[in-house]
Amino acid sequence: MAPDPSRLAINQATVRPQWTLAQAIEGFARQNVRGIAVWRDKLAECGVEEAATMLRDHGMTVTGLCRGGMFPAADAAGLQAALDNNKRAIEEAHAIDARCLVLVAGGLPEGSKDISGARRMVADGLAEILPFARSAGVPLAIEPLHPMYAADRCCVNTIGQANDLCDALGAGVGIAVDVYHLWWDPALEAGIRRAGKERILAFHICDWLVPTTDLLLDRGMMGDGIIDIPRIRGWVEATGYDGFHEVEIFSKDNWWQRDADEVVTVCRERHGTVC
């Protein structure tokens, strides 16, 4: 069954080079897309107050603020900077009424080969910021990233790991389920079931292209790749998840080169036909 069009959200990174935050809010709203994920650099550029007002005036739901995390650090000063940065991100997420702060855990600290150690730093960092997030009423969404980012970006690479972290941390922490990162995992269906409605704070869509020519910036538009999005959406919605389907595409040679209004139009079409 085709998804409800009102469930479509777009992560502003999908039109990162084309639009400022103000332009994205207006551009999405113009095509009746009422969910947006916001990036912190774009938010800073716009100003938090101004953005909050614009978002409200355009009836936008902020599906997530991107992003916190990046906990593993080479020393105590690096760790403290990461924690402080996460606290600022929580404040910003609160200010724009984001449904969650998206956390990308971070990879190996400079010079380290200790992936287990990095994972412990992530668990510790999450535990540090969690009380602050709870006070602010901002859910933390751990986003497991594809294993190809384990070294330099995110050492949480499966929904199983994210669920384990949620078990250990308790209320206030959940998961952002992104089909790009997780589609390959044989344990995905079980992991989504285990997460359940409570923990699934966001559902991100795009597609895996064959071939993929860049590890970071060659994500595909839904329908242009090989991910069975309806199947994964079915698993997610079987938990009772009734939130947005957020398109997040980093595509330096294709979608970032196009007219942004066209990108939004194609997102809407594909959401209705292949998601």
Added chain:
Amino acid sequence: MAPDPSRLAINQATVRPQWTLAQAIEGFARQNVRGIAVWRDKLAECGVEEAATMLRDHGMTVTGLCRGGMFPAADAAGLQAALDNNKRAIEEAHAIDARCLVLVAGGLPEGSKDISGARRMVADGLAEILPFARSAGVPLAIEPLHPMYAADRCCVNTIGQANDLCDALGAGVGIAVDVYHLWWDPALEAGIRRAGKERILAFHICDWLVPTTDLLLDRGMMGDGIIDIPRIRGWVEATGYDGFHEVEIFSKDNWWQRDADEVVTVCRERHGTVC
């Protein structure tokens, strides 16, 4: 503890553009590297009989023949072709006394988005060729590949999946453990323990570079990346594994551009210092 230098093997793909099989045998032996993994196209070019003689004359152990597998097919004719091809590979592995036939499972059939279905095809294909492999006395080594290859190359992406396949298939099937594909997996240590000495048919080494600029052809020399190779080797050898440490590097812009003798020399040095 530094590894025994006599345990070093080199996969001939590490010097693919530089050397024919005959040159690789001579080149490796010249530097006293007595283990080699052979590729089928290079073997065909050399001639199986000629290669078998040369390998024997140079005292080389063939750590594996690359490769069989590629089971998922869009139709019955495609499946039959894959099975026939695997049977020929088994005959070749037997002819050169390879310790195993390395199997890369295959990805999604053309036009398919059904990763579970592809995985079933792999299990079925393995079951089909297994009696033939047993008769020939050729162990089949399932090589789990990194999840970034799940779509187009190999839908077996963790050692857990490989162990499950081994459980289902019984004797004659094992696993090729490659640090490049598996280093990120939080369940790797447990998976290696579960596999045990019996199942670990090969141990492949290289390194994960940061950044990695190509999904396929940017593997690093041991020591140039972030994989804790001694730690993983420790897990492997704790099972009782006493086979070779096989260097397998696909590196179009670096190692494939260098003098092959130099590549072998660097493999030997790094094997002694960072593996």
